[in-house]
Structure formats: structure tokens, C-alpha cells
Amino acid sequence: MAQRACPVEGVLVEEEVNKVATQYREATKFLGLIRAYLAQSEDAAIKLCAVPDFFDIDTAVGDQLTIIGKWLGFPRCHCVCDAPAVFGFDCGPYTGPFTIAGFCAPGSTWLGCPPLGNSTLCIDDEETYRGMLKARRYQMLGLYDIASLQAAIRHVWGGTAQVADASVGSVILAPGRALTPHETAQLPIAFRVFPIAPGIRAMAHLGLGPIFGFGAGWSGFCEDAEFLCPTDPHTYTCA
Structure with missing residues (x-):
């Protein structure tokens, strides 16, 4: 899976500031106002980008793992x-x-x-x-x-x-x-x-030893084998 590229602080702000018309490039107060507002949106974008990492089934814990469930x-x-x-x-x-x-x-x-x-x-x-x-x-x-x-x-x-x-x-x-x-x-x-x-x-089958049987994959009389004894796990009912 390709690694997700998250925004770098300052990059998104400057990309938008560069779109300001030329006649306003010297308006420092205006540009400062624009940067202040854009910085808040950029900060939210950076934090949101990291959210999926908290919902990785291999690493999530607590409430995040509960949500995945x-x-x-x-x-x-x-x-x-x-x-x-x-x-x-x-x-x-x-x-x-x-x-x-x-x-x-x-x-x-x-x-x-x-x-x-x-x-x-x-x-x-x-x-x-x-x-x-x-x-x-x-x-x-x-x-x-x-x-x-x-x-x-x-x-x-x-x-x-x-x-x-x-x-x-x-x-x-x-x-x-x-x-x-x-x-x-x-x-x-x-x-x-x-x-x-x-x-x-x-x-x-909750036994611990090899299972007795005939043919490939089974253990025989002299190999300390045990019989296959299945038990009902009561998956949905007590009966």
C-alpha cells in the first residue's frame, strides 16, 4: 500500500497565497490576515490526515479498535x-x-x-x-x-x-x-x-496431542495419539 502524503506545515498556506492577485502582493496586512485564516484550515488538514493511522487494524487500541469492530x-x-x-x-x-x-x-x-x-x-x-x-x-x-x-x-x-x-x-x-x-x-x-x-x-477438538487416524497427516497406534473428540462450543445456544 502506498504511503499517504500528508500536508507539510506552511505549504498549503503559501500555495493559496501565491494565487493572490499581483496588485495585492504588497498589502502586508491583507496577506497576514489571509495567512492567519489559511493556517487554521491547514492545521485541521494536517491533523485529519493523521486520523486514519489511528484506525489501522494492526496498531489501533482502545476506542479506535472498538470502532473498527x-x-x-x-x-x-x-x-x-x-x-x-x-x-x-x-x-x-x-x-x-x-x-x-x-x-x-x-x-x-x-x-x-x-x-x-x-x-x-x-x-x-x-x-x-x-x-x-x-x-x-x-x-x-x-x-x-x-x-x-x-x-x-x-x-x-x-x-x-x-x-x-x-x-x-x-x-x-x-x-x-x-x-x-x-x-x-x-x-x-x-x-x-x-x-x-x-x-x-x-x-x-481441545486435545493436545497428535490425532489418531489412518493415512497421511494422522498419527498411528504407537505415536501417543489421541482420538478426535469434538465438543460443541455452544456458539449461539446453550442446548
Whole structure:
């Protein structure tokens, strides 16, 4: 992209002053008045020229990034399915969609009987939101091919993310690493921004190891592989 040329202080003023008729060139008070008024317009033009730099998706922060999100139709806050933490023991890296809590954690319940409801979740972290907006660009352009989907999920989950499986009517996406508690909570939001064609069921595989299967690209019996176990990210509903 060509770099935008912004006005240099004094240049616009003198360009206009040079258009003054010859008979007024010696009228110093008149020229001073003209320069004073033109300087204000020039100052506004210089400042306005710099405004687009604050709305660069790669560098924008705060309100500017929020505005970009509104332009892309993807705000910071979303209504999501809210599930309380479930009771369990911490015995190594957990890759499921739930928050595990112990005996003394307030608000925890048994798996299978959590009261599901709706809550509002806002993406306050700038880099997380930036990554989702970059993924949203593919969605807005209707780029539903596998290569675009792969690029989009890596904007959100990083270079380990992959399209684990794609078949007729469904797709399974894998972060390829353990998600943080915040990322786990934001899973439904992430699936709303991925370029997945309408009518395609999207699931998440949250395992950490290579995936078991036969043929190229899959791991076998002796390679410490795990089964592909997709889970519903509850993108829009709690059901």
C-alpha cells in the first residue's frame, strides 16, 4: 500500500497565497490576515490526515479498535451461554470445555446438572480482540474455503491451530494447545467470527496431542495419539 502524503506545515498556506492577485502582493496586512485564516484550515488538514493511522487494524487500541469492530459488525461484548464451574480434581493439563473447581470453590456444581443460562462476555484484551477482527475479515468476504478458515483460526489461536477435520456438513477446529480459562470462556465467541459457511456444523477438538487416524497427516497406534473428540462450543445456544 502506498504511503499517504500528508500536508507539510506552511505549504498549503503559501500555495493559496501565491494565487493572490499581483496588485495585492504588497498589502502586508491583507496577506497576514489571509495567512492567519489559511493556517487554521491547514492545521485541521494536517491533523485529519493523521486520523486514519489511528484506525489501522494492526496498531489501533482502545476506542479506535472498538470502532473498527463496529465497522466489521463484531462488537466487544456478546451474549453467551454461561455455565458454572464443575467439580473435579486437577491432575494435569485439562483440555475440556469446562472450568474445573475443587471442594471449596464457590458456585461449582456437578457435571451433568449445571444450570445453564445466558450472560454477557466482553473481550477487553486488545490483542485477543484484534485477532478476532482479523478473522472476521475472512467471514465478511465470504471466504469459506479451508485455507481461509485455517488462516482465520490462527489469527485467534496462534500458529498451532488447525482444521482438524472437514467433511460434508461439518468441520472440526483444533487450537493445538491448551486454552487459557479466558480463551475457554470465549470459545463460543471465537466460533462466531470464523469463516464457516451457513449450515455447516462447527465443533472444537481441545486435545493436545497428535490425532489418531489412518493415512497421511494422522498419527498411528504407537505415536501417543489421541482420538478426535469434538465438543460443541455452544456458539449461539446453550442446548
